Amino acid sequence: MTFTIVARCPDTELLGVCLATSPLGVASRCPHVRGGVAAISSQCHSDWRHGLVGLELAAKGWSPEEILAAMRQKDRFFDYRQVGIVTADGRAAAYSPSKGKxxxxxxxxxxxxxxxxxxxGSAVVDAIHDAFIANAAVPFFERLVRAIEAGAAAGGELIGHKSAGLIVCAPAVERPLIDLRIDMANPLPADGGDAVRDLRRVFDAYQPLVPYYADYWLDHPDVSYAQYLDMTASRGAEVAAGLP
Known part of the structure; x- marks a missing residue:
């Protein structure tokens, strides 16, 4: 009951997962991303152990197909799991279970x-796939969000989307560059809400601050995020005006 994009950016080598679902708290259970290693989502009847083991095996150089085979061998309920894996070198593989709804x-x-x-229906996955390709020219964070928005627009889950998330990691950086979680849509789908719309709202507000929280604020304790946004806006205006 989840729709997802798991991907690597060939230009920046960023790895990320964006997803949405009808249950609560999806981002705390399904996505597992480690910069320079792999991005994995374990869903359907999710098993967080697959994500942790998958990252360790990817760090040892295992291919996505080899990782999926190891998961199947160890998990007697694997026919209930859906797993997607993309490694740091761009190799990708997925397993869709025979007992998925x-x-x-x-x-x-x-x-x-x-x-x-x-x-x-299948149009949801097709829309995610096609949107990710069509938006190759936009920044990776935005590209992931647009892919999930396309899936939602194609029907997503008919019962609505209570939670969503976006996590992206960079090589050689221990913490995610961005880790946004809509654990419960407000309002809930039954009252007209949608976690994908909530994710877009939060992402649009947070995206300009990604460089700030990634490293700038570590060495600039006297600069608030509001001041940083003012600084970057001023610099953007100077660039637009042709100033050095």
Whole structure:
């Protein structure tokens, strides 16, 4: 009951997962990302152990296919799991379970996996796949969010989306560059709410602050985030005016 994009950016080598679902707190259970290693989502009947083990195996150089085979061998309930993996070198693989609720499926692309389960239909996965390709020219964070928005627009889950998340990591950086979580849509889908819309609202507000929280504020304790935004806005105006 989740639809997801798992991907690597070939230009920046960022790894990320963006996803949405009808249950609560999806970002605390399904996505697992480690910069320079892999991005993984374990969903459908999610098992967080697969994410942790998958990252360790990817760090040892295992291919996505080898990691999926190891998961299957160790998990007697693997036919309930959906797993997508993209490693730091851009290799991608996915498994869609025979016991996933309709519609369950995935599509692979160059350096990414579009997948989902319990969806309105195959058009949801197709929309995620096609949107990710179509938005190749936009920044990676935005590209991931647009892919999930396309999945929601194609029907997503017919019962609505209570939670969503976006996590992106960079090589050689211990913490995520961005880790946004909508644990419970406000209002809930039954009252007209949608976690994908909430994720867009939060992402648009936070995205300009990614460089600030990534490293700038560590060595500039006297600069607030509001001052930083003013500084970057002023600099942007100077660049637009052709000033050095």
């Amino acid at each position: 309709a519609y369950t499926g995935h599509r692979l692309g160059e350096g990414f996996v579009a997948m989902g389960n319990g969806l309105a």
